[in-house]
Amino acid sequence: MSTPDITRPDPAPTGRVLRHKLIDRIYHWLMALSVLILMATAFLPILGWKFEWLDLHWITGVVLTLAVLFHIIRAVCWQDIWAMFLGGQDLRDITGGGKPGKYTPAQKLYHLGVSLLILAAIGTGLLMLLKIDTPWWRRDPYWFSDTQWGVIYAIHGFGAMALITMVMIHIYFALRPDEWRLTRSMFRGWMTSKEYLDHHDPKRWKAKEDA
Amino acid sequence: MVVKDMMPNFELFQPTQVKDALAILDSYGKDAWKMAGGYDSLVWFKERIKRPKAVIDLSGIAEMQGIKETADGVEIGALTTLTDIENNSIIKTKYRLLADAVAKVASPQIRHAGTIGGNASQDARCLYYRYGLPCYRAGGTTCYADTPEGINREHALFESDRCVAVTPSDGAPALVALDAKYVLRSSSGERVVGSEEFYVGPKIDITHMTSTKPEEILVAIRIPNTWAGSHFYFEKVADRNVWDFALVNVAAALKVQNGVIRESRIACGGVSAVPRRLTAVEEILKGQPMNETVAKLAGNSATRGARPLNYNGFKIPLMANLVTRAVRDAKA
Numbered sequence: 001m002s003t004p005d006i007t008r009p010d011p012a013p014t015g016r017v018l019r020h021k022l023i024d025r026i027y028h029w030l031m032a033l034s035v036l037i038l039m040a041t042a043f044l045p046i047l048g049w050k051f052e053w054l055d056l057h058w059i060t061g062v063v064l065t066l067a068v069l070f071h072i073i074r075a076v077c078w079q080d081i082w083a084m085f086l087g088g089q090d091l092r093d094i095t096g097g098g099k100p101g102k103y104t105p106a107q108k109l110y111h112l113g114v115s116l117l118i119l120a121a122i123g124t125g126l127l128m129l130l131k132i133d134t135p136w137w138r139r140d141p142y143w144f145s146d147t148q149w150g151v152i153y154a155i156h157g158f159g160a161m162a163l164i165t166m167v168m169i170h171i172y173f174a175l176r177p178d179e180w181r182l183t184r185s186m187f188r189g190w191m192t193s194k195e196y197l198d199h200h201d202p203k204r205w206k207a208k209e210d211a
Numbered sequence: 212m213v214v215k216d217m218m219p220n221f222e223l224f225q226p227t228q229v230k231d232a233l234a235i236l237d238s239y240g241k242d243a244w245k246m247a248g249g250y251d252s253l254v255w256f257k258e259r260i261k262r263p264k265a266v267i268d269l270s271g272i273a274e275m276q277g278i279k280e281t282a283d284g285v286e287i288g289a290l291t292t293l294t295d296i297e298n299n300s301i302i303k304t305k306y307r308l309l310a311d312a313v314a315k316v317a318s319p320q321i322r323h324a325g326t327i328g329g330n331a332s333q334d335a336r337c338l339y340y341r342y343g344l345p346c347y348r349a350g351g352t353t354c355y356a357d358t359p360e361g362i363n364r365e366h367a368l369f370e371s372d373r374c375v376a377v378t379p380s381d382g383a384p385a386l387v388a389l390d391a392k393y394v395l396r397s398s399s400g401e402r403v404v405g406s407e408e409f410y411v412g413p414k415i416d417i418t419h420m421t422s423t424k425p426e427e428i429l430v431a432i433r434i435p436n437t438w439a440g441s442h443f444y445f446e447k448v449a450d451r452n453v454w455d456f457a458l459v460n461v462a463a464a465l466k467v468q469n470g471v472i473r474e475s476r477i478a479c480g481g482v483s484a485v486p487r488r489l490t491a492v493e494e495i496l497k498g499q500p501m502n503e504t505v506a507k508l509a510g511n512s513a514t515r516g517a518r519p520l521n522y523n524g525f526k527i528p529l530m531a532n533l534v535t536r537a538v539r540d541a542k543a
Binding site: 140 | 352353357359360372411416
């Protein structure tokens with residue numbers, strides 16, 4: 001059975017195209033929940049809300065790590081990893097006003113920033129697990145010197161603080177009415193063919209019809 | 212490096228009323244230090260580890276001193292000295308557990324000036340923390356006691372979370388066993404909390420031993436009638452007989468009728484950051500005869516869940532034996 005060619009210009013396109021598969025949406029919301037829990041357990045105690053935050057924090061951190069690992073493997077092996085990297089065409093889009101592929105240059109830049117911050121927070125957070133008792137090991141802070149720990153904590157703290165800004169930016173754009181099609185697609189997976197043709201270059205993002 | 216020569220400068224305030232002390236607290240916020248008897252405070256200052264901008268010497272506030280009977284029990288001003296509590300006739304006849312406990316604190320000289328508020332709220336005695344290292348309790352990011360090489364003979368068996376320091380108080384377990392309530396006053400009002408809320412472990416707040424907020428003062432401790440005249444037992448084991456902190460202590464209050472334990476409250480100090488109430492033991496004891504077998508069962512149950520560190524495994528049999536003795540030997 002042949003797939004309908006929805007990239008062909010249609011004067012009144014009424015169909016839907018698939019933007020995010022279910023598995024990618026699950027990953028996105030799992031990551032969102034993890035980041036929010038991590039931020040809450042990190043910052044609320046500092047703001048004066050006293051509760052048992054540590055176990056929830058590190059367990060959520062491990063969940064986020066596994067989710068990110070899954071995402072990286074999936075992006076490398078099963079998805080077009082270059083679709084999320086900034087390239088020369090993106091720069092030409094910014095200056096020339098052309099339609100983007102699946103992601104805009106701003107989205108790619110945002111993804112790059114969040115990726116670096118989350119990887120920094122995860123990497124240092126995993127090292128910090130050495131300082132607490134887990135089901136797998138007893139703590140031992142002498143893996144690193146005090147100075148090295150200082151650097152690790154500084155990177156972790158900077159990553160966490162910067163993520164607050166990134167999350168605020170993300171939520172702001174997700175709630176903007178002109179970006180609602182993207183937010184909806186993260187809930188339901190699809191965008192309309194009209195939205196697809198209005199906002200994206202079908203030559204650079206060959207979307208499939210939503211089943 | 213700890214410098215033990217002289218205290219750094221601070222503004223000293225000596226208010227005579229609680230409201231004045233609260234006003235000073237409000238104006239200095241976290242830079243203020245509340246001092247009662249001063250035995251803990253002055254050491255911190257001399258060692259230059261704590262450097263408050265303002266010290267509020269509460270000892271001149273008459274309202275916070277003395278013991279008075281109320282309709283519900285007894286109210287002890289937070290500045291009441293340990294000696295006064297030890298010798299008070301109401302405490303001795305109705306709440307002997309507390310008199311027995313405070314009589315074991317430090318030395319007679321210290322008990323003459325040390326207060327029940329200070330004793331109940333006192334800070335951890337972990338040697339790494341006291342030495343001024345940047346440990347978790349000091350606001351840092353490492354526990355130096357719970358490491359492969361850490362010296363942790365005096366440290367926690369239970370509920371440690373990064374910090375393994377314990378409550379060093381002798382009065383606190385007795386107050387827990389007597390179901391005491393803590394009256395905390397700030398310029399915005401007063402709140403009365405039970406021991407479960409007053410004492411906080413490192414899981415909740417790693418830099419404080421109690422839930423007293425910077426703007427609050429512990430003005431009094433109320434002991435209800437509930438346990439007045441019960442069977443009591445207090446015992447403290449330390450390296451020295453005087454002027455030493457407990458390795459483990461136990462405070463027990465038991466309601467006994469015809470040789471049967473109807474109800475009990477038992478707490479141990481020196482085994483966790485907060486006085487550890489032994490609720491599982493209390494459940495086991497309900498309705499049981501007060502004898503050696505039941506006492507041994509209580510002792511063995513008390514240490515369930517203990518996680519010894521490298522050098523404090525001895526505390527497990529010590530705690531078990533103390534609880535056994537408390538249940539077996541409590542007297543009215």
